[in-house]
Every structure is written in C-alpha cells, then in structure tokens.
Amino acid sequence: MVPTHYYLILAAIIFSMGALGVLVRRNALIIFMCVEMMLNAVNLTLVALANQWGNLSGQVFVFIVMAVAAAEVAIGLAIVMAIVRHKDTINVEEINLLKW
Amino acid sequence: MPLLFAALALIALVGAAGVLLSRNPVYSALSLLLNFVAFAVMYVMLSAQFLGVVQIIVYAGAIVVLFLFVVMLIGGNLPALGRGRRAYVRAAGVILAALFLLALLFGLARPLPNGLAAVGAPDGGSVQALGLALYVDHIVPFELASILLLTAMLGGIVLARRYQAPPKD
Secondary structure (H helix, E strand, C coil), X not given: CCCHHHHHHHHHHHHHXXXXXXXXXXXXXXXXXXXXXXXXXXXXXXXHHHHHHCCCHHHHHHXXXXXXXXXXXXXXXXXXXXXXXXXXXXXXXXXXXXXX | CHHHHHHHHHHHHHHHHHHHHCCCHHHHHHHHHHHHHHHXXXXXXXXXXHHHHHHHXXXXXXXXXXXXXXXXXXXXCCCCCCCCCCHHHHHHHHHHHHHHHHHXXXXXXXXXXXXXXXXXXXXXXXXXXXXXXXXXXCHHHHHHHHHHHHHHHHHHHHHHCCCCCCCCC
16 A cells, blocks of 8 residues: 555645646647646646545546647647747747737 | 565656657656556555556557647657756756655655555556446546636637638638
8 A cells, every 4th residue: 555645745746747847848739748747747746645635536536637638739739739820939938929 | 565665656657757858858757657557556556446447548558649649740740859958947947846756755754644545445546336336426536627627628629720811702
C-alpha cells in the first residue's frame, strides 16, 4: 500500500514541471502540452484523495476535468492553427498583438 | 506495490522532463504520452480502474494524437524558433516554478487525516459504482459537461474554418 502522500508529492512535482514549461518554453504547442500535464497532475491528486477517503466524488471530478481538457485542446489547437495561418509562427513572443 | 509506484513515478518524471526539454515538438508529444500512460497505471493502482481506461482512451488516444496531427500539419513549414529566451527570463521561470513547488510541498508537510484507505471501497472505481455516482449524484455537472463539449466542437469548427470574405455586391 503506497501512502497517499507519495502520490500527492509526485503530483506536486509534475504540476510544477508543467508550470515551469509554461513559463520558459516559447513554442505554443509545447506550452499546451505543459498545461495538459498540469491538468493531469491535478487529476492524480483527485484520484489519490478519492482513494484515501473511499469517496467517488473525486473520480467524478476527474471525469469533468477530462472533458474540460478535451474541449480545451480542441479549441486551443484550432487557435494555434489560426495563428499559424495568419502569422506563420507559433513563437509566443511574436504573438503580441494584444500586448500594450 | 511500492516498487511499482517508484518505477511509474520515474517514468512519469522522465516523460515530464522530456516534454520540457526536447527541441522537437514530436518528441515532446511522445514524452507526454509516456507521462499519461504512467498516470493511467497509477489510477488502476488507486482502485480507479475505469478512469485508467478512460485516461488511455481520452489522453493517449485522442489528445496526444490531436497534438501530433497539429505538429505534423504545421511543423514542416515553420522557421526554427531561433535562440532561446533571454537568460533572465529563463532564470525567473525556474525560480518561480521552484518557489511554487516549495509552497506546494510545504502545504503537503502536514500528515493527512486518517482516511478510509485502509478500509477501501470494495469496487471503488468500477463502471457500476462510477456510473451510479455520475448519473445519480452528479447529474447536473455531467449534463453541463456535455454542453461544454458541444460548444467546444462548434468553436473548433468555426476557428479552424478558412475565412472566406462574404461576396460583396
């Protein structure tokens, strides 16, 4: 039986790695992948705690998060495609039309 | 079991590091796949069998494939990103992420209250139990998620369609 704490710590590390990727990478696609990684880390936390307390609500949460992640990827990749079509770049430093 | 957890954690961390470090987005997507599969096995270990299967289908099957499609669609004809971000931006990112991790670990330093893990629900994540929870106790969020997915589908179609100027006359 692995203590729930180990899962939570692993999830924290993976979430931070995802946040690091969002902060330092410039490729919009890789930033998206890092966001997905962060969502997954939260899912792991929810499943671990659902197991800890023997309550299924955590797993239902994970379901909803998965639906949101799928929607987010569909919309996000469509936006990336639109940006590439307009500007021929996926470098987030060059996508600064709204930057004051 | 602890050995399996250690191996899976290592795989997940290697996958995450691969996403972060690789130059080529295709390798990033494949590392992401590694990470997702390790998580799926962990879900099974945490008596969430159905979620493990859904994780494989949705994340590994749909999301990573979608990423790979887009990388293949736009990857070939883009100029390389050139040299990396300025050093101080990178250092600031690393410091912020490290501080964030420290804050999370600080929050985790307290022991958890005693849960029911020792007791363990007999069929914690079975399709039957999860279906009952989803369709009886949590029916409203479930229906809202379906509306969200419909909206996302419409948005994806609208965004990905090539813009055609309306005929003027």
